[in-house]
Amino acid sequence: MEKSLPFPQGFLWGGAIAANQAEGAWNVDGKGPSVADAITWKPNLSLKDYSGHMALTDENIRDAFEGKNDALYPKRRGIDFYHHYKDDIALFAEMGYTVLRVSIAWSRIFPTGEGAAPNEAGLQFYEEMFRELRRHNIEPLVTLSHYEMPLALSEKYNGWVHRNVVDAFVRFSNVCFDRYKDLVRYWLTFNEIDSIHRHPFTTAGIREEKSAPGKAQQDIYQGLHHQFVASALVTRDCHAKIPGSQVGCMLTKLTTYPHSCRPEDVEATLKKNLENYFYADVQVFGEYPPLILRDLARRDIQIAMQADDQRILKDHTVDFVSFSYYMSMTESTQPDVERIPGNTVLGVKNPYLPASEWGWQIDPVGLKISLLELYDRYQKPLFIVENGLGAKDVVENGEIHDSYRIDYFRAHFEQTLAAINEGVDVMGFTTWGCIDIISAGTSQMSKRYGFIYVDQDDEGNGTLKRLKKESFxxxxxVIASNGADM
Ligand code: BG6
Structure with a gap:
């Protein structure tokens, strides 16, 4: 009989949130507006229209700078984690978390992204939060950029298109390393760095309408290149300043199967998956893949690189590969296939899979496939830093029975263990939105991922009271038994 291994000792179990979706307090204690603070909730838009949900107007930008119309902008209020973090961390500790993934809102530290000195109140907030985590023996896993760059940098430079933003980010990151060097060992540079192509404004402050005619793609690749360089530079600095620290890249793992075995479908799928790997390839191997370079040349996209850039990428690669995984899709070249929504993408429907209320196809085996693929390709430790089910929870007599969420996680944990048994090195698992927060994609509150319910609706009404769900x-x-009792 085959011998089956348990989850490794020291496997990191926990949850993940992002500052812009959780903290609220968007203009408190010196914080400047971020790109997230300019995104409205759009109740009447189709769920298929992801770019529409994240779209914005000049008026939204003005509202953010002038501090107007808060009610329309859910990420400004989040779940007020800023004032509730001690109680929330106590709940995470009660679940037994050994890791919590959070992000640092850049505009809390540098309100405009630049400027003479960092904002002490912002630095103090994260210091206290990390100390609180440590008091509960919870390891912080910190993302430096999670869809929340200072809005001022977006306006001044069209975001990451301009090289000056690299310097600003390296400075911000170094302020964080200096201040938190005794508190934080695990760092991620850019959340879902690949998402710059799907929502360039929230990922990189880039507004396509500001590009010269026909140059929007070129600007996006330029912004991406700057993020690659910035990621390598801060990886260098983190290693130098924090002995024993580990830095990871972070990819949206958009696992795609051929819709049929027609060679055309298989080729289209291969290309989609190669495109998805490209972002982690640069951060792990330290260079652009030749097929991507050729593709860029064919599309007449020229990335301006400084003399040292290639060496910087090569010399400062990441220690581990982290990724989000929620769903899988299929791909086809046939015109008549049905396309359904996934995580800021549309993919072809897979007839073998059920889907969430938002249309995301639930595929636990796809997580195992992703783990095998990523480990075989990179041979670096992997960290699942986002996975979860967005669902509409119902409160009845003060209770929430979310067996659907338990089923989802059980199946994904089982497939993670199966991959570990086949030799994959997995560092940990942080479930997404471990407490209900504002959705990144649709700015809804009603798309809930948490083990902890937060009493707030899409319009911001509610007491913000926290309630433990059955999944809590x-x-x-699961954590107490290190995954043995699921
Ligand atoms: C990931 C993002 O892509 O998906 C998170 O990193 C986001 O910020 C998560 O919240 C789930 O997406 P959504 O749109 O359901 O919030």
Missing amino acids: WWYKK
Whole structure:
């Protein structure tokens, strides 16, 4: 009989949130507006229209700079984690978390992204939060950029298109390393760095309408290149300043299967997956893949690189590969296939898979496939830093019975263990939105991922009271048994 291994000792179990979706307090204690603070909730838009949900107007930008119309902008209020973090961390500790993934809102530290000195109140907030985590023996896993760059940098430079933003980010990151060097060992540079192509404004402050005619793609690749260089530079600085620190890249793992075995479908799928790998390839191998360079040349996209850039990428690669995984898709070249929504993408429907209420196709085996693919390709430790089910929870007599969420996680944990048994090195698992927060894609509150319910609706009404869902107790048991009791 085959011998089956348990989750490794020291496997990191926990949850993940992002500052812009959780903290609220968007203009408190010196914080400047971020790109997230300019995105409205759009209740009447189709779920298929992801770019529409993240779109914005000049008026939205003005509102953010002038501090107007808060009610329209859910990420400004988040779930007020800024004022509730101690109680929330106590709940995470009660579940037994050994890791919590959070991000640092850049505009809390540098309100405009630049300027003479960092904002002490912002630095103090994260210091206290990290100390609170440590008091509960929870390891912070910190993302430096998670869809929340200072709005002022977006306006001044069209975001990451301009090289000056590299310097500003390196400065911000170094301020964080200096201040938190005794508190934080695990760092991620850019959340879902690939998403710059799907929502360039929230990822990189880039507004395509500001590009010269026909040059929007060129600007996006330029912004991406700057993020690659910035990521390598801060990886260098983190290693130099924090002995024993580990820095990861972070990819949206958009696992895609051929819709049929027609060679055309297989080729289209291969290209989609190669494109998805490209972002991690640069950060792990330290160079652009030749097929991508050829593709860029054919599309007449020229990336301006400084003399040292290639060496910087090569010399400062990441220590581990982290990724989000929610769903899988299929691909086809046939015109008559049905396309359904996934995580800021549309993919061809897979007839073998169920889907969430938002149309995302639930595929736990796809997580195992992703782990095998990524480990075989990179041979670096992997960290699943986002996975979860967005669902509409119902409160009945003060209770939430979310067996659908338990089923989702059980299946994904089982497939993670199966991959570990086949030799994949997995550092940990942080479930997404471990407490209900504002959706990144649709700015809804009603798209809930948490083990902890937060009493707030899409319009911001509610007491913000926290309630433990049925899944809270289940996850506590899973962690206590290191995954043996699921
Ligand atoms: C990931 C993002 O892509 O997906 C998160 O990193 C986001 O910020 C998560 O919240 C789930 O997406 P959504 O749109 O359901 O919030």
